[in-house]
Amino acid sequence: MRKIYFKYLLAVSVCMFTVACSSDDDNDPVPKPESAKSPYISKVYDFIPAVGQFTNELPKYEPGDTYETMVKKAEDMIKGEKPAGMISLGGFGGYVVFGFDHTVENVPGKRDIRISANAFWAAANPNPDANKRGGSCEPGVIMVSYDANANGLPDDPWYEIAGSEHSKSKKNYEITYYRPDPNKKPVLDEKESYATDVKYIYWTDNHGKSGYKMKNQYHSQSYYPEWIKGDKITFKGTLLPDNAVEESGEGKYWVQYSFDYGYADNAPNTDDESAIDIDWAVDENGKKVNLPGVNFVKVYNGLNQECGWLGETSTEISGAQDLHLLGISISTK
Ligand SMILES: [Ca+2]
Ligand SMILES: [Ca+2]
Ligand SMILES: [Ca+2]
DSSP states (O other): OHHHHHHHHHHHHHHHHHHHHOTTOTTSOOOOGGGGOOSBOOEEEEEEOOSOTTTTBTTBOOTTOOHHHHHHHHHHHHOSSSOSOOEEOOSTTOEEEEEEEEEEEOOTTBOOEEEEOOOEEOSOOSOTTOOSOEEEOOOEEEEEEOOTTOSSSSOSOOEEEOOTTGGGSEEEEEEEEEOOOTTOOOOOOGGGTTEEEEEEEEEEETTSOEEEEEEETTOOSOSSOTTOOSSEEEEEEEEOOOOEEEOSSSSOOEEEEOOSSSOBSSSOTTSGGGEEOGGGEEOTTSOBOOOSEEEEEEEEEOOOOBOGGGOBOOOEEOEEEETTTTTOOOBOO
């Protein structure tokens, strides 16, 4: 904030100097501090995807890559006005932390931030009685943070955006994925013909459950984040209820139903439900917090769900926008 004020003072004095010295030339560039703000993601601070069929692909892992180079690759994919692509967060808990170059204002009664992803509505839901919107909706839990100590770093308290499933979700859920032995013999199951290994990656959670993540024939690379050291990796967060239903009765057509509001990759980018109101932020006790705005956003996959041949449900992210700087007005709920 202090920096912005200084820049403003500087701009004002440059402007006064310009006016005083060039009375007949009004084409001189006049710095405008406001226009220096970008409505888009300016930086990715952290990125660790969980196990998933797009892990090591979105973004692409190459031998020699490290945590730092993968964070930079994620940033190159989603920053700016025209992001280069998309990142996948993998299974439950996989996350990204990004920020804006300013505080996104929490405007009363309005949504403030849109998070872009690749959600879309089903073209041909076989269930004629479906009364909810659905298609490819892979909800990520959104957390927000205000740069309270004004150091430009996401080292301040985080608050969860309480979306429509907040009261139905499991708080403090933890899942651990175990690195697969590259020499293990794949296990096949004729009932799941799309799978090239039905016991690919073992996982356990803190609710006494365990299982295996499958590998499918459509994605043959390693599904375990290759650059992460250690034989296992644990993710923590709020587990959302499953949202997918196989609607054909033949294992063919999975519909991932959209939650009403408050999640990423849960509604198309043109839909109001891809936008959130900072006022929905709550603390760890579920109590509403009143933030003036936010500088940083964290999104993690909130589901531990497999959909047959479609594979695991994994949140994707392809950008974010400060709606106010873009002049887009969307009412809150
Ligand atoms: Ca707001
Ligand atoms: Ca900070
Ligand atoms: Ca998606």
